[in-house]
Each structure stands twice: as structure tokens, then as C-alpha cells.
Amino acid sequence: MSTGDGFRFFLINDKKNRVKELFFAKSLVYGVSSSALVLVLGLGAFLFSGFSDAQYDLKVQSLKNQNKELVRVMEDMKVRLDDAEIQLTDLVHQDEALRVYADLPSVDDDVRALGTGGSVNNFDPEYIQLMPATDLNLNSLEGNLASLGREITLQLNSYEQIYSKLSQDVNRLRKTPSITPVNRGYLTSSFGVRPDPFTHNRRMHHGQDFGVLSGTPVYATADGVVKSRNGKTGYGKTVTIDHGYGIKTVFAHLSIYTVKPGDLIERGDLIAYSGNTGRSTGPHLHYEVRVNNIPVNPRHYFLTDKIEL
Numbered sequence: 671m672s673t674g675d676g677f678r679f680f681l682i683n684d685k686k687n688r689v690k691e692l693f694f695a696k697s698l699v700y701g702v703s704s705s706a707l708v709l710v711l712g713l714g715a716f717l718f719s720g721f722s723d724a725q726y727d728l729k730v731q732s733l734k735n736q737n738k739e740l741v742r743v744m745e746d747m748k749v750r751l752d753d754a755e756i757q758l759t760d761l762v763h764q765d766e767a768l769r770v771y772a773d774l775p776s777v778d779d780d781v782r783a784l785g786t787g788g789s790v791n792n793f794d795p796e797y798i799q800l801m802p803a804t805d806l807n808l809n810s811l812e813g814n815l816a817s818l819g820r821e822i823t824l825q826l827n828s829y830e831q832i833y834s835k836l837s838q839d840v841n842r843l844r845k846t847p848s849i850t851p852v853n854r855g856y857l858t859s860s861f862g863v864r865p866d867p868f869t870h871n872r873r874m875h876h877g878q879d880f881g882v883l884s885g886t887p888v889y890a891t892a893d894g895v896v897k898s899r900n901g902k903t904g905y906g907k908t909v910t911i912d913h914g915y916g917i918k919t920v921f922a923h924l925s926i927y928t929v930k931p932g933d934l935i936e937r938g939d940l941i942a943y944s945g946n947t948g949r950s951t952g953p954h955l956h957y958e959v960r961v962n963n964i965p966v967n968p969r970h971y972f973l974t975d976k977i978e979l
Contacts, residue, residue: 754818758821758825761825765777765828765829769828777824777828845894845913845914845915846971847891847913847917847919847971848891848937849889849891849937849938850972851891851955852889852944852955853889854882855881855883855886857880858880858881859875859879860969861875861876861877861967861968861969862875862967863875877957877958877959878956878957878967878968878969879954880944880957881954882944882953883953884925884943884945885945887940888924888941888944888955889937889938889940890935890936890938890939890941891919891937891971893913893936894913894917894919894935895912895932896933896941897910897911897931903948905920905922906949907922907925907927908920908924909924909929909941911935916961917960917961919957919960920956920957922948922958923944923956924943924945925942925947926945928942
């Protein structure tokens with residue numbers, strides 16, 4: 671029971687019929703209670719703190735284990751990145767050679783350097799502490815990846831430009847006379863002024879004559895379209911092929927046609943057989959190259975200067 675100056679407790683023993691009285695002053699009771707409360711709270715805080723530290727340590731260890739695997743993957747990526755940079759260097763050298771072939775200017779060194787402003791990420795030192803020991807530099811890896819991406823984009827753009835230019839050139843080259851129209855015989859009367867074989871007066875000879883037997887296969891010297899075939903002039907039986915770009919070829923004194931006007935022709939296709947038709951002194955092939963309807967020297971379009979074919 672509570673009294674004004676403290677607390678009284680009565681302990682009753684029924685077997686011995688005794689009553690024992692205990693008295694505790696209020697100051698003592700309050701002091702002990704306060705101390706006990708502080709002790710309980712302190713113990714609880716200590717236990718909670720220990721539990722939190724253990725959880726934190728487990729979490730950190732888990733992150734470190736994950737980062738070990740991440741570093742392994744990133745180191746593998748670094749090796750692949752180095753290989754890619756070596757291969758890209760080879761592509762750059764090939765690009766320079768192709769640009770020479772395609773008659774395109776080289777990529778400017780300043781453009782090739784791909785200078786950019788800004789800086790890469792600066793990772794928090796506390797994050798770096800989670801990383802295992804490694805020579806890998808995250809900032810450097812990030813910068814290399816970004817640079818490689820820009821270089822690949824530049825290289826793709828360069829190849830597209832080269833492809834476009836070469837595609838146009840390939841089409842032009844396929845339509846430019848570049849082979850002799852027969853595979854056998856001799857180069858006889860050349861392009862230029864000569865005595866006319868009938869009048870003996872000097873006059874311009876607009877083509878190249880090949881001394882061949884009648885019936886020798888005659889081939890197209892470039893891709894094109896058969897423009898005409900005609901047998902009513904001094905050239906005798908004639909085939910004219912239009913190659914585009916202002917270029918035409920003329921094959922004269924033929925014996926047999928194998929093509930007709932409108933046929934699409936590729937370089938090396940059989941178009942006729944040689945003969946001795948028209949104004950001719952004997953079996954041969956007269957061959958002309960005309961640029962914008964002006965005869966030019968066919969010898970400038972042969973891949974070989976050998977007289978005997």
C-alpha cells in the first residue's frame with residue numbers, strides 16, 4: 671500500500687501465521703525504477719544497433735560479391751573493346767585506300783580525332799571502395815566506349831559515301847569500252863590520217879582495223895544497248911552500240927549479225943561475225959569509238975598494247 675512517504679508491502683505466511691512488513695521509501699523506488707528503465711533502453715539500443723550493423727555488413731558484403739562478378743564482366747568487355755579498336759584501326763586504313771581508289775578526299779584529321787567537350791562521370795569514393803582490387807578504370811572504360819561509338823558512326827558514314835561513289839563509277843566503268851572486239855588477228859590500219867586504199871588520197875581514218883578472217887567472232891567492248899544495225903553504207907554490215915555517257919562503238923564490214931536494235935548488251939557478249947562487206951579491200955573488222963559523236967582513237971580504250979592478239 672502507498673503511504674505519504676513511501677510504499678509498504680506485507681508478506682503473509684499462512685502456514686506459520688506470520689506477517690512481515692516491508693517499507694520502501696518513494697525516493698528509493700523512483701531511483702531504482704529510473705535506473706532500470708535507463709538500463710532497459712540502453713540494452714535495447716545496443717541490441718538494435720548491433721543488429722543494424724550486422725545487416726549493413728551483410729549488405730555491403732553482398733554488394734562486394736556482386737561487384738566482383740561485375741568487374742569480371744567489365745574486364746572481359748575491356749579485352750573485347752581493345753580488340754574492336756585494333757580492328758577499327760585496320761578499317762580506317764582500308765577506308766583511306768578505298769578513298770584513293772574512289773577518288774575521294776581523305777577524312778580530315780580533325781574530324782578523325784572526334785574531339786568532344788565535357789567530362790566523364792566521377793564516381794563517388796565510397797562506391798569505389800566497394801570495388802575489388804583491379805586495374806580497370808571505370809572512367810577510362812566509359813570514355814573509350816563513347817569514343818568507339820563515335821568512330822564507328824564516322825566509319826559507317828564514310829563507307830556509305832565510298833559505296834555511293836563507287837556504285838556510280840562501277841556503272842560508268844562497265845559502260846566504258848576497255849577490251850578489243852576480237853580475240854585473234856592483228857591491229858592493222860590505225861586511227862588517223864592515211865592514204866585511202868581506193869583513191870590513194872590522204873583522208874582521215876576514224877577507227878582501228880583488225881586483220882581477221884571472215885567469220886571471226888566479234889564481241890561488245892562494254893555494256894550498252896544496240897542502237898542500230900545497217901548494211902547499206904560503205905561500212906557494209908554495221909552494228910552500233912550506245913553505252914551512255916555520250917559513248918558509242920561502231921563495228922563495220924561484218925558478215926553476220928547476232929543482235930538486233932534494242933538488245934541489252936554486256937561487255938564480252940557476242941554481237942556479230944567479221945566479214946568483207948561494204949567498201950573493203952579484204953576480210954577485216956573496222957572498229958570505232960565515238961564520244962559525243964566525235965571519233966576518238968580506240969587504242970586509248972584497250973587494256974593491252976600488244977599488236978598480235
